[in-house]
Amino acid sequence: MSDILKVNNLAMRFEKKTIFTNLNFNLKKGSMTALLGPNGAGKTTLINILMGMLVPTTGTFKFATDLRLGYVPQFRNIDTEYPLSIEAFVGLNAPLLKTATVKQTIKKQLAETNLEMIKNTRMGEASGGQKQRAYLAQALLDQPNMIILDEATASLDPMAKDELMQLIRHLNEQHKITVLFVTHDVPLARKYMTDYLYLNHGKIAQGEMTQFEEAYE
Numbered sequence: 001m002s003d004i005l006k007v008n009n010l011a012m013r014f015e016k017k018t019i020f021t022n023l024n025f026n027l028k029k030g031s032m033t034a035l036l037g038p039n040g041a042g043k044t045t046l047i048n049i050l051m052g053m054l055v056p057t058t059g060t061f062k063f064a065t066d067l068r069l070g071y072v073p074q075f076r077n078i079d080t081e082y083p084l085s086i087e088a089f090v091g092l093n094a095p096l097l098k099t100a101t102v103k104q105t106i107k108k109q110l111a112e113t114n115l116e117m118i119k120n121t122r123m124g125e126a127s128g129g130q131k132q133r134a135y136l137a138q139a140l141l142d143q144p145n146m147i148i149l150d151e152a153t154a155s156l157d158p159m160a161k162d163e164l165m166q167l168i169r170h171l172n173e174q175h176k177i178t179v180l181f182v183t184h185d186v187p188l189a190r191k192y193m194t195d196y197l198y199l200n201h202g203k204i205a206q207g208e209m210t211q212f213e214e215a216y217e
């Protein structure tokens with residue numbers, strides 16, 4: 001399998017604070033990787049670099065030329081009065097002009113994320129799991145071949161976590177979407193991810209999830 005991402009000697013320093021140095025790892029196309037590490041280890045910093053929002057102090061990274069990257073943030077507390085329906089919220093990431101094709105794409109992603117039946121529910125009234133799936137549907141509108149999920153299950157109950165993860169697994173298996181899943185939830189990562197990256201004390205380790213033995217959980 002070819003690589004979708006190659007990271008070479010990546011280092012990040014904020015003023016005097018070194019977050020990490022000499023990070024080297026590759027991600028295979030179609031892989032499912034958990035990015036693990038204690039609070040403050042630099043996971044978000046690494047993701048922000050990969051998303052092009054931060055410039056690393058040194059080092060390089062290269063994505064495959066056919067990369068289409070989607071980003072799924074953790075849902076924030078959406079006010080209960082928030083007026084947009086789930087469908088309209090998902091459509092925020094679509095062209096303003098809702099042509100028939102655009103509408104069809106939105107409909108397809110609502111179905112893919114099990115939101116079709118409740119598309120008229122206001123986001124403010126939706127459950128945590130539904131809101132999180134709406135963020136996922138937004139990201140899927142761009143037809144990504146890789147998605148980065150940043151703590152996407154952090155505030156969900158166990159059932160909603162499993163529903164989201166099963167959906168992620170489906171996207172990986174059926175649509176060959178490469179997954180990078182930032183999480184503190186090691187048991188969940190063991191259940192659904194095949195590989196890990198473990199960031200701690202400025203270094204990164206990589207391996208198969210079944211072999212992950214760090215005791216930080």
Ligand SMILES: Nc1ncnc2c1ncn2[C@@H]1O[C@H](COP(=O)(O)OP(=O)(O)OP(=O)(O)O)[C@@H](O)[C@H]1O
Binds near residue numbers: 037
């Ligand atoms: N813009 C910044 N300026 C200075 N320090 C920063 C900046 N952004 C992050 N940091 C520091 O970098 C370190 C790593 O933060 P980061 O948020 O990447 O960790 P994390 O592994 O994502 O943590 P968590 O799991 O708690 O989200 C922290 O000590 C943080 O205070």
